[in-house]
Amino acid sequence: MPLEKIARQVANLLSSREFVEIYAHHDVDGIAAASIIGHALFRDGGSFRIRVVSDLTPELLTGSPQAVLCDIGSGMADLPAEAVVIDHHVPHFMGSYHVNPRLAGLDGEKELSSAGAAYLVAQELGDNRDLVGLAILGMLGDNQPATGKNREILQEGIVHQFLSTAYGFLLPGRSMVERLMTAIDPYLGGFSGVEDRCRALVEECTTEGEIDEEALVSRLILEIAPRASSGALHGIYGTRYTLEKEIHEDAHTLSALVDACGKAGAGGLGVALCLRHAGLEKEVWEVMGGYRSRVIEGIRTAKQIEDQQPWFEVTNPRIAGNVADALALDLVQNRPVAVFSQEEGFAHVSLRTPEQVTFNLAALARETATACGGHGGGHETRAGAVIGVTQVECFKNGLRKAIAG
Numbered sequence: 001m002p003l004e005k006i007a008r009q010v011a012n013l014l015s016s017r018e019f020v021e022i023y024a025h026h027d028v029d030g031i032a033a034a035s036i037i038g039h040a041l042f043r044d045g046g047s048f049r050i051r052v053v054s055d056l057t058p059e060l061l062t063g064s065p066q067a068v069l070c071d072i073g074s075g076m077a078d079l080p081a082e083a084v085v086i087d088h089h090v091p092h093f094m095g096s097y098h099v100n101p102r103l104a105g106l107d108g109e110k111e112l113s114s115a116g117a118a119y120l121v122a123q124e125l126g127d128n129r130d131l132v133g134l135a136i137l138g139m140l141g142d143n144q145p146a147t148g149k150n151r152e153i154l155q156e157g158i159v160h161q162f163l164s165t166a167y168g169f170l171l172p173g174r175s176m177v178e179r180l181m182t183a184i185d186p187y188l189g190g191f192s193g194v195e196d197r198c199r200a201l202v203e204e205c206t207t208e209g210e211i212d213e214e215a216l217v218s219r220l221i222l223e224i225a226p227r228a229s230s231g232a233l234h235g236i237y238g239t240r241y242t243l244e245k246e247i248h249e250d251a252h253t254l255s256a257l258v259d260a261c262g263k264a265g266a267g268g269l270g271v272a273l274c275l276r277h278a279g280l281e282k283e284v285w286e287v288m289g290g291y292r293s294r295v296i297e298g299i300r301t302a303k304q305i306e307d308q309q310p311w312f313e314v315t316n317p318r319i320a321g322n323v324a325d326a327l328a329l330d331l332v333q334n335r336p337v338a339v340f341s342q343e344e345g346f347a348h349v350s351l352r353t354p355e356q357v358t359f360n361l362a363a364l365a366r367e368t369a370t371a372c373g374g375h376g377g378g379h380e381t382r383a384g385a386v387i388g389v390t391q392v393e394c395f396k397n398g399l400r401k402a403i404a405g
Helices: 003-015 028-043 114-125 129-141 148-159 176-181 195-204 213-227 230-234 251-263 267-274 281-301 317-330 361-371 389-404
Strands: 019-025 047-053 068-070 084-086 097-099 163-169 237-243 311-313 337-343 346-352 375-378 382-388
Touching (some): 003 114, 019 028, 028 047, 028 129, 028 251, 047 267, 097 114, 114 148, 129 148, 148 163, 195 213, 230 317, 251 267, 251 317, 317 346, 317 382, 361 375
16 A cells, blocks of 8 residues: 555544554654654644653553554554554554555665654644654664655755755764764764863864864774774764754754653653753753763673674663664674663663674564564664563574574
């Protein structure tokens, strides 16, 4: 079924409801998608509540089987049939109200995020083209290129002057020192978390109060190149997006702030940013700074738990995904990376493939977790699983077999 047709059906359904319960995955794509739906419902005369979650089980939906699930739920075949899913992960939910590019023959890895899918639903609820900036947040947060539907949405935003593009420094921060020191995507080995070295580099590239960005980027790349992937290098400088309607005009900065709030357990703050509430500047920057400091510490202290495999353990489940990103995508690896963490009787596993490594992690996570009594899924290159702590060895054995096969 064409994506626009199912988006229209979902919009008609949501428009008929007086109140909508929305669940958002705790990353920027999920929060942006939920906020797009919230904006559109409010303008349509409806009311809503957004709940930000790191995981979802059918039990959580007890009492709200008609909930809207954003960037979460597509991998669950046992959801209530009346649930609405707006997602871009590998679909297993076969309900009638599932907006997913993969179900329309599009590449959910590269062509459309969950926020992008939510944007299509919003356009069927009214003229909500000014929400294009939030769709771009989803694209950036999931490291998608501006291709396919993403490109169409981007071009629409440019035509209607809701956003513009330019080349520049991509790292978020209020100063160049902060940008370097808090960098986790990409992680800058030798600079991330090292204030003295970041400050020295900036000072060496500053003349009469002006930073020579070309010199700084060149120096930085020369320093980190021996131990960084090409993806990490390309993540320093490139196309920037200026958002005319959002609370922060720089898309990379807003994406980083929303993502940090969600993953730090302050999802309400991330939603508030996307709903354009002012006056949160000090609080959200503190949340992001604290979260990124914990991620950097996690990258440095991740304990390798398998001699022959790039498998690691961290103590904080909230940072595991970003730690896995850095270990697999920003540092040179040649095999799938797994980061394990434990909390309240459950083990969380974040799986990532480095550049040039082809492996369907979504299928691996789902099949291996299910065999061990848990659940998993995600993207082909980025996936996750949750299992009981007593089933960690079961999961590791499944990983070994899959990788060896």
